[in-house]
Amino acid sequence: MYEKITPPAMGDRITFKDGEPIVPDHPIVPYIRGDGTGIDLWPASQRVFDAAVQAAYGGQRQINWFKVYAGDEACEQYGTYQYLPEDTLTAIREYGVAIKGPLTTPIGGGIRSLNVALRQIHDLYACVRPCKYYDGTPSPHRYPEKLDVIIYRENTEDIYLGIEWKQGSAIADRLIQLLNTDLIPGTPEHGKKQIPLDSGIGIKPISKTGSQRLVRRAIRHALRLPPAKQMVTLVHKGNIMKYTEGAFRDWGYELATTEFREECVTERESWILSNRERTPDLAIAENARKIEPGYDALTPEKQAQICQEVESVLNTIWETHGNGQWKDKIMVNDRIADSIFQQIQTRPDEYSILATMNLNGDYLSDAAAAIVGGLGMGPGANIGDNCAIFEATHGTAPKHAGLDRVNPGSLILSGVMMLEYMGWQEAADLIKKGLGAAIANREVTYDLARLMEPPVEPPLKCSEFADAIIRYFGA
Structure with a gap:
């Protein structure tokens, strides 16, 4: 089956049902060490993962790691330009969940980006990037603790299709x-x-299928959040690109108000419902005037459309969503892309899950990561219906490779996402607890140490930061 790799003798496959993983107690998980600083990051991160699983489950659960190759390390094993060997693709497909360090951008060989190739080959359509602040992390933002968002970025369409x-x-x-x-x-x-x-x-293809499956996964995630965080914001530039980005917005709303009708309310629907709640005998036209800026300047035809919208909302969902019931639903709204860049800085606590297309999501996820400490603290996942790959979100930084000094936070937090995805929440919580305590106690690597006030001297090595995280599991 494989040319140059051998799966572990012990362990079982992760399988999928209706797009969700079914995880055995001893899963086999392929891992790609990564190029450049991956040589330092992976050993430190694996030690944290194994320690957390052992501490949480006492041997009842265990990850059986399966080393596979990509990037420069793959070329060493398989030959020149063999950046993404078939062995690796088969292993990820076979075992369902994988994790990887940073990979180099190939020179020659016909692959523009290994990360993009892995997403497209395995149809990993949802790039998921949580951005949450850990107390004590240096940040250029005045109130970074207010930002706690999860970005769902469509992975397979838009200009990243590369046509x-x-x-x-x-x-x-x-x-x-x-x-x-x-x-x-x-x-x-x-x-x-x-x-x-x-x-x-x-070309910039945006499909209804691609848009709705991303929004579907974002809404399902919102259903698992505490009530105060149950919000999905559709991010787009539909005011300019009406048939691509505008369609993404419209298809997102369509999904929310059909497939998730009982669970969701749109922001505009909430305005209509609350207007009636405040004034039960409010006329349809007055309700329309309240929700539509410039209503009186609209043509009679447009005014009639707004009135029809108000009447339809009241007739169809008043019984299920009216009288304040909508406040317990998932709120689905939308924001223009350039506006949301401002709002995650000025009003970050108003947002929870941001669902967006590929290019906007690329910009937005890095901007949000900068607020909470940079890409060194930014985890990432690429998720499809039959496979998921978790990854460090930063580059390979080859000049630091082998020096045991870089921050493993991104890869470690990506492992936290993997554990949560597998349903191993207890182990994930231990790592988050240990990481937060290490940072709060100023036990950090050089990238964070130099930005703290006063700067930390000496900073921890990459391996020492992993040790500190483990030590603080019981803090």
Whole structure:
């Protein structure tokens, strides 16, 4: 079955049912050490994972680690340009859940990004990035503790699908000619627009299927959160890109108000319901005027549409959502992408789960991570219906490799996400407790130590930080 790797003799596969993992007590979990600083990060992180599982379950549960290869280490084993060998893809597919350190960007070999390739090959459509502050972590933000969000970023579509053509290539020239001559003039909303002849061309596909399966997973996550955090915000630039980003927003609302009708209320529906609750005999037109800015300046046709919306909401969900019942539902709202970048800084505590397309999510997850301590403290997961890969979110930092000095926090917290995904919450909680206590007691690696006031001297090594986390399990 495998060319150069051998699974552990003991342990069982993780299987899936309806998109959720079924985890045995002794699962086999493939791991990719990672390039560059992965040589330091993985041993430290594995020691923390094993210690937490042992402390939580006393031998009743155990992870059987299965080493597989990707990146530069794979090339050493399999040959030049073999960055992502079939052995590794098969093992991840076979055992369902895997974890990886940082991987290098290949030079040659036809793969733009190993991370993107793994997501697309295994259809890991949801990139999940929690951003939560641990007390004592240096932050450029004045109140970083107010930010506690989980970003659900669509992984397989948008411009990250990577379909583009170089300026001057035959296909780019053909597409520009087709668009300028036949397609753009045939659509009145585009007027006399023309694409410059010296352009590169890329496409931005956003599908209903891809959008709704991401939002579905985000809503299901919201159902597991405490009532105060049950909110899903659809992040988009639909005011400009109406048929891609705007469609993402619309399809998200459609899913929430059909498949999750009993569990969800939209922000706009909540306005309509609360208007009636405050004024039971409020006329439909007055309710419409309250929810729609500039209502009186709208055309009669548009006013009629708003009134029809109000009437429909009251007729269909008043019994199940009215009289304050909507306050116990998951709130689904939407925000323009550029606005949410401001709001996670100025009003971070108003948000919980952010569901977004690929490019917006890429920007947003790094910006949110910066508020709570940077990518060194940013965990990540890539989740599909039959597979999940958990990963460090930072780069390989090769100049630090082998020096035992970098922060393993990102990989360790990604392991926390993996344990939570597996249903091993007790072990996950021990690691979060130990990590938080180590930081609060100023026992940190150099990246955090140099930013603390006063700076910590000397900082801990990577391996020593892992030891500190384990030591604080019982704090």
